[in-house]
Amino acid sequence: MGFRLANIDNRAVLVDDTHFYDVATISDGALGPDPMAAIADVATLHTLAASLASIEPTGALAGSVLGPPIPRPRNSFGIGLNYRSHVAEADMEVPKVPLVFTKFPSCIVGPTADVELRSEAADYEAELVVVIGRAGRDIDPANSWDHVAGVMAGQDISDRALQFAAKPPHFDLGKSRDTYGPTGPWLTSTDLLEDRDGVQIACDVNGERRQEDSSASLIFSVPELVAYISTIATLAPGDIIFTGTPEGVGVAQGNFLKPGDVVTTTISGVGTLTNVCR
Ligand code: ZN
Numbered sequence: 400m401g402f403r404l405a406n407i408d409n410r411a412v413l414v415d416d417t418h419f420y421d422v423a424t425i426s427d428g429a430l431g432p433d434p435m436a437a438i439a440d441v442a443t444l445h446t447l448a449a450s451l452a453s454i455e456p457t458g459a460l461a462g463s464v465l466g467p468p469i470p471r472p473r474n475s476f477g478i479g480l481n482y483r484s485h486v487a488e489a490d491m492e493v494p495k496v497p498l499v500f501t502k503f504p505s506c507i508v509g510p511t512a513d514v515e516l517r518s519e520a521a522d523y524e525a526e527l528v529v530v531i532g533r534a535g536r537d538i539d540p541a542n543s544w545d546h547v548a549g550v551m552a553g554q555d556i557s558d559r560a561l562q563f564a565a566k567p568p569h570f571d572l573g574k575s576r577d578t579y580g581p582t583g584p585w586l587t588s589t590d591l592l593e594d595r596d597g598v599q600i601a602c603d604v605n606g607e608r609r610q611e612d613s614s615a616s617l618i619f620s621v622p623e624l625v626a627y628i629s630t631i632a633t634l635a636p637g638d639i640i641f642t643g644t645p646e647g648v649g650v651a652q653g654n655f656l657k658p659g660d661v662v663t664t665t666i667s668g669v670g671t672l673t674n675v676c677r
Contacts, residue, residue: 401591402448404437404549405584406466406509407458411437413448414585418456419463422447425454435471438586439636441532441548445588466509468551468586469530474638476628477502477555477574481618481643488651497619497627502555502641503575510552510583510672514662517576520560521656521676524644525602525610525664528553529621530586531638538629543622544595546634549588552666554581554602554674555641559650581662582639584670592668596620599667600645604660612645619643 403414404422410432411422423432425447430437437444479498480486486493514521532548555574562573574580589595597615601608614621624640649655656662656676664672 400445400449401588402444403585403587403591404434404444404468406434406468406470407463409434409466409470412457413444413451414460415451417460419458419460420451420454421457424457425450434468435637438469438530438532438548465511465584467507467582469582469637469639470507472504472507472637472639473635474632475502475504475507475580476500476639477570477641478619478624478643479570482612482616482645483618484612484616484646485644485648488646488648493618497624499628500570500574502580503571506575506577506580508578508581510581510670512578512581512674513677514556514581514656514674515578516656516658516676518558518560519655520558522557522559522649523602523604523609523656523662524555524557524648525600526553526555526641526644527598527600527614527666528582529625529640529642531625531634532636534633534635535629536633538626538634540622540626543625544589546625547589547621548636549586550592550598550666550669551582551586552584552664552669552672553641554662554664554672555644556580559655581664581672581674583672587669598669601665602647603663604656609649610645610647614642616645617642
């Protein structure tokens, strides 16, 4: 059965629409409290999820502050220029292979965390984030989804000045300032998605729609990305991949994030991130 894995007070919890269930408690200690240990045992999470209806919840979701579902990914990858519409607005060429960069794990924060602006060139990028649940190397694209535990909403907040301060640009630094990686609100297992290859992605800034597309428009699909990256680095449970952003980013219009801006990122069938810029 499908599950939604969240993080409350650095403890792995399963959530339904209104409540959360502490994974260490409901598994009688079979799984510890660490979200990183939970994601390494997807089979147990599926089993636990099937029993939630008959278990006493640990608490109510309302009023609980969620942390990043995957708080300490061993590797955190980003993909640049992976939607044709975004390639066009960036006035770049369509990549022949996935443009992979590192989004430092230290930038990963939760679904309602503040984004601490460090320059006047911060930009939003709404993205589907894929979470690895089963290790693999040289994964066949036909089997890629078997290695994916689930997906999250993500914001690949990007400091454009820093990103393009050098030639060639250093994507990794520009996308890795502290707090520039909101994720969540929970990891949704792929069997809960209506169409795992066509997930709707949207971004609003202060209530104004800026980005909207489907992951069906990805140049390099989720299976292709997982397979490709696994030829370079053996993938491990808890590794995450920001799969790229559709058109509508601020830099294309010279429209950067300011203190007080509210960035809302929605992945249909998953959930919403609400991050305030400070
Ligand atoms: Zn991005």
